[in-house]
Amino acid sequence: MSLGLVLALLTAAALFGIGLYGALSQTNLVMIMMGVELILGGALLDLVAFWRFLHPGSYPGQMFVLIVMTVMAVEMAVGFGVAIARFRARGSVEMEEARELQG
Amino acid sequence: MTGTPMSPLQLAFVAFFGLAAVWFALVVFRTSSMMRSALALLFSQTALGALFLALQAEFLGVLQIMMMATEMSIMAIFMVMFMMDPGGLGQMDMTHQKRLSILAGVIAAVAIAAVALLTPWGAPATTVPSPADQLQGLGRELLGRSMLVFETAGITILTAMVAATAVAMPAFERRRER
Amino acid sequence: MSVLAPLLALAAIAYIVVVLDGWLSTGRLRPFAPATAALGLLARESVVPRSPDRLFFETAPVLLLIAAVLAAAVLPLGPGLVIADLATGALFVNAAFAYVLVALLMAGWGPDGAYAMVGGWRFLGQTIAYSMLIVMPITAVAMRAQSLSTADIVRSQAGLWNVLYQPLGFALFFVAGMAVAFLPPFDLPTAPGELAGGVEAEYTGARLAVFRIARTVLVVSLATATTVFYLGGWLGPGLPPWAWSALKTLAVAAAMLELGHAVPRIREAHLLAWAWKAGIPLALLNIFLVGVLLLVLP
Numbered sequence: 049m050s051l052g053l054v055l056a057l058l059t060a061a062a063l064f065g066i067g068l069y070g071a072l073s074q075t076n077l078v079m080i081m082m083g084v085e086l087i088l089g090g091a092l093l094d095l096v097a098f099w100r101f102l103h104p105g106s107y108p109g110q111m112f113v114l115i116v117m118t119v120m121a122v123e124m125a126v127g128f129g130v131a132i133a134r135f136r137a138r139g140s141v142e143m144e145e146a147r148e149l150q151g
Numbered sequence: 152m153t154g155t156p157m158s159p160l161q162l163a164f165v166a167f168f169g170l171a172a173v174w175f176a177l178v179v180f181r182t183s184s185m186m187r188s189a190l191a192l193l194f195s196q197t198a199l200g201a202l203f204l205a206l207q208a209e210f211l212g213v214l215q216i217m218m219m220a221t222e223m224s225i226m227a228i229f230m231v232m233f234m235m236d237p238g239g240l241g242q243m244d245m246t247h248q249k250r251l252s253i254l255a256g257v258i259a260a261v262a263i264a265a266v267a268l269l270t271p272w273g274a275p276a277t278t279v280p281s282p283a284d285q286l287q288g289l290g291r292e293l294l295g296r297s298m299l300v301f302e303t304a305g306i307t308i309l310t311a312m313v314a315a316t317a318v319a320m321p322a323f324e325r326r327r328e329r
Numbered sequence: 330m331s332v333l334a335p336l337l338a339l340a341a342i343a344y345i346v347v348v349l350d351g352w353l354s355t356g357r358l359r360p361f362a363p364a365t366a367a368l369g370l371l372a373r374e375s376v377v378p379r380s381p382d383r384l385f386f387e388t389a390p391v392l393l394l395i396a397a398v399l400a401a402a403v404l405p406l407g408p409g410l411v412i413a414d415l416a417t418g419a420l421f422v423n424a425a426f427a428y429v430l431v432a433l434l435m436a437g438w439g440p441d442g443a444y445a446m447v448g449g450w451r452f453l454g455q456t457i458a459y460s461m462l463i464v465m466p467i468t469a470v471a472m473r474a475q476s477l478s479t480a481d482i483v484r485s486q487a488g489l490w491n492v493l494y495q496p497l498g499f500a501l502f503f504v505a506g507m508a509v510a511f512l513p514p515f516d517l518p519t520a521p522g523e524l525a526g527g528v529e530a531e532y533t534g535a536r537l538a539v540f541r542i543a544r545t546v547l548v549v550s551l552a553t554a555t556t557v558f559y560l561g562g563w564l565g566p567g568l569p570p571w572a573w574s575a576l577k578t579l580a581v582a583a584a585m586l587e588l589g590h591a592v593p594r595i596r597e598a599h600l601l602a603w604a605w606k607a608g609i610p611l612a613l614l615n616i617f618l619v620g621v622l623l624l625v626l627p
Binding site: 184186187190193209210213214216217220221224225227228231238281282283285286 | 382384385415416417420421423424427428430431434435438441450453456457460476477478
């Protein structure tokens with residue numbers, strides 16, 4: 049049980065909580081994605097903290113971090129593509145107006 | 152706390168960058184200016200990258216700092232494109248189900264913090280490979296044991312690029328009209 | 330001490346680059362021009378736009394300077410003459426140059442002015458064009474050195490400089506470097522005629538002095554990066570290592586500043602098309618060729 053590990057994990061918990069608040073409370077797709085980025089950032093911090101304090105010699109931990117970063121980038125790319133398509137079809141990316149699948 | 156794997160200075164950096172990351176994350180949702188929101192997220196992720204550096208994961212820290220600068224700047228332009236009030240001068244409240252989301256956020260954070268504080272993690276490691284060794288080790292891992300994961304990630308990124316571009320292109324019918 | 334010497338060297342090279350640029354473009358050698366210009370700017374009235382986003386308006390020039398200095402901090406001017414010899418130095422250079430984008434976005438958004446905003450967002454498009462062309466040649470250079478440390482990269486060129494080993498990478502990195510520093514023909518964010526100064530337009534007085542100094546230090550950082558990655562850094566017979574570094578950096582910086590004047594400003598759409606359809610395949614070809622050379626040559 050190390051102070052550094054506890055600090056890092058608490059920071060990750062805070063980032064996850066703020067990200068979850070943002071993802072649930074915002075109405076705009078871009079703001080929701082910002083919340084998701086914060087959630088993934090919290091997960092990354094957890095991974096790096098566990099790598100540093102529990103298994104520093106094990107590189108699959110760092111590999112996992114690279115994969116999560118890849119997921120962040122890919123999710124942003126596809127999300128913004130969808131946002132552009134939605135904006136072209138409807139004129140806004142407000143999620144409140146996106147309740148129906150049709151149209 | 153038996154044995155300190157980190158020097159007090161390193162701990163101070165971890166605490167400082169952790170606080171910076173959380174503070175900037177709060178600013179993201181507290182400010183009404185969209186540009187400030189996007190750049191606050193950028194600096195939150197940069198603080199996270201600096202935190203990785205403080206945790207002696209040098210390559211990951213530099214990678215995070217580099218990637219997030221460009222990614223969040225692109226998010227900034229999308230915010231300016233899609234949002235009604237990018238300057239934040241209208242003071243409109245763009246949220247819904249606020250109480251539920253605050254509750255969800257707080258419960259999630261408290262649950263994770265509880266797990267973090269109550270689990271017996273065991274003795275922390277005191278020796279970390281040097282950055283050069285980490286780089287070599289990560290490279291060998293990427294191209295050795297995790298080669299399949301690496302290749303899949305590469306193909307996934309390429310697919311996502313092509314898919315996002317295809318989704319974002321104007322509809323075929325409209326182009327034929329012109 | 331070990332932090333001060335490289336910083337002073339950086340400042341000296343930046344000063345000489347400005348004098349050199351003035352001499353090459355006007356034909357008159359005026360060694361005190363940068364100092365008097367800076368003092369003049371500091372003494373002038375500082376006009377602030379009517380409703381700026383204060384935070385961004387103030388931070389942008391400082392962030393540009395910090396990004397340029399951070400990039401130069403990991404580049405060695407001689408064996409041991411480096412502020413921080415990181416094991417991932419080459420990647421850190423790229424990370425620092427990414428904050429040039431953030432600084433110019435802030436400078437574009439801050440003043441709440443049309444020309445500045447257009448300039449700022451144009452630079453984002455420019456970044457999409459040049460970022461791969463900066464990173465992929467660095468990858469090929471690191472392949473030859475088998476390390477991301479900038480000192481190792483210089484030492485790996487003891488036999489043959491990278492400019493001859495991977496000329497394609499050198500050409501791409503040089504051109505992309507000009508785009509990072511928004512030098513003509515890539516001066517889209519500050520387009521002097523078209524945008525009346527763009528991101529630079531709303532800055533006056535001391536802030537303009539910091540912006541211009543930051544831009545010069547950025548050019549010097551890019552020239553130093555080109556020297557370290559492709560021209561063998563401090564390697565060379567006869568002169569002391571720091572002299573070779575300084576000479577090569579000055580030559581590259583002069584080339585970056587002067588070569589663009591012959592070409593008209595490139596349009597955003599054409600820049601993106603050239604970078605993605607021609608530049609990236611060439612960069613990938615460069616990586617492939619370097620890989621083959623590394624495997625075939627002893």
